[in-house]
Amino acid sequence: MGNQIVESYIENKSIYEVLAIKVKDLLEELINDEGINVHHITCRAKDVEKLDGKLKRKNNKYSNIEEITDLAGIRIITFFEDDVDKIADIIEREYEVDRKNSIDKRALESEKFGYMSLHYVASLTKQRLRLTENKKFKGKKFEIQVRSILQHSWAEIEHDIGYKGEFAIPSFAKRSFSRIAALLEIADIEFIRLRNQLQEYGENVSENLDKNSESILLDKISLLELVKSNPDIDDIEKSVAKQLNWSYDKSFSFSDNLVEHNLKRISKNPELNITNIKQIQINLKKYKKEIIKSAVSNEEKATEGKSIGLVNGAAISYLIEFLEK
Incomplete structure (x- = not known):
């Protein structure tokens, strides 16, 4: 058989x-x-x-x-x-x-x-x-x-x-x-607990962005939450994309990788004096027009007038570049 x-x-x-x-x-x-x-x-x-x-x-x-x-x-x-x-x-x-x-x-x-x-x-x-x-x-x-x-x-x-x-x-x-x-069973349990804690932290950050943002320290989660919801970031990116005739879709985003890159840039530049979310919010609002003008000029030179797409979270990069001048 x-x-x-x-x-x-x-x-x-x-x-x-x-x-x-x-x-x-x-x-x-x-x-x-x-x-x-x-x-x-x-x-x-x-x-x-x-x-x-x-x-x-x-x-x-x-x-x-x-x-x-x-x-x-x-x-x-x-x-x-x-x-x-x-x-x-x-x-x-x-x-x-x-x-x-x-x-x-x-x-x-x-x-x-x-x-x-x-x-x-x-x-x-x-x-x-x-x-x-x-x-x-x-x-x-x-x-x-x-x-x-x-x-x-x-x-x-x-x-x-x-x-x-x-x-x-x-x-x-x-x-x-x-x-x-x-040990493996404990590790499984601890990873679930850690994931839940990070999710809860992200929810708390989101709730406090407009209330107590000076107490929110810079990290990947806090910066991502800011990128998702800050209206000044949205205004800057839409304006830059429009002036350069670039495509821009907030739902199509590589902001996760971009946020990590910008965190490294901020940590390597202590003279920027950015340690919490409030400081980013203030700078975005205070220098919005200047950031847009600088970003458009820099992007035109870097891309030689080519039409490309703008990713969500680029405004943080533009802010850092502006403050570094």
Whole structure:
């Protein structure tokens, strides 16, 4: 039976390859729509040699190819552990989940060894299978693995060392494995806490930009929040773009990288005497006309009259250039 399954898989492997890609692409779109940032999403169809090895290990327990649930596989690696549950909600909503063959390895007992990962076995819903292009996927299942980047690191290292499971580990090494597993779990928790603190800080900065900005020190978050909302920045950039006949779209922005660059410039020029957000706000308002005039002149010389686009956050660069004169 094993040889028949392998032969059947060789004939149908291209279908599983397309299925894996199709599921991956849809998941990427759905995850982006939810505003979840992940490290990466990959997919694959199982290697024929690995399938053959699996059948031999399982003593040919499968009677047909459709009983094998991991011929198409998708792996999602998140930055944060709590995003695993958010992605799980998407999978449960969008696919037909095989509860019997799915497993949440994060629920392992604390004294057991092994990486924590969420494994779904699923198939396309009846609604999706009605589509002509999906009819070939009827009866075919796929596996989706979801885990954080730290959980993934554990899995990869554990695989490289060659020990999987508590009973495979020599007794003298169990203590070290326990310490590493605990450290990774703590790190996952601390990264989530840090992310939440930074988000809360950003919200507080946004609320206080017009109230108590002299108490807001310069950093990436505070400067980004200022770029997003300051009307003088918007006025300067729109005016410069208009006079140079450049395209300008505030929603299309590289301000994140630009902010980092400007922070470095400010830190290397203590004579600018800029240490908090209030000082930037004052200078932008006080020298708005002069900044625009200087920026237009400098850009005309630098670009030789070429029509290009202006990125959101450029006004901070123009301010620094003006103050440096």
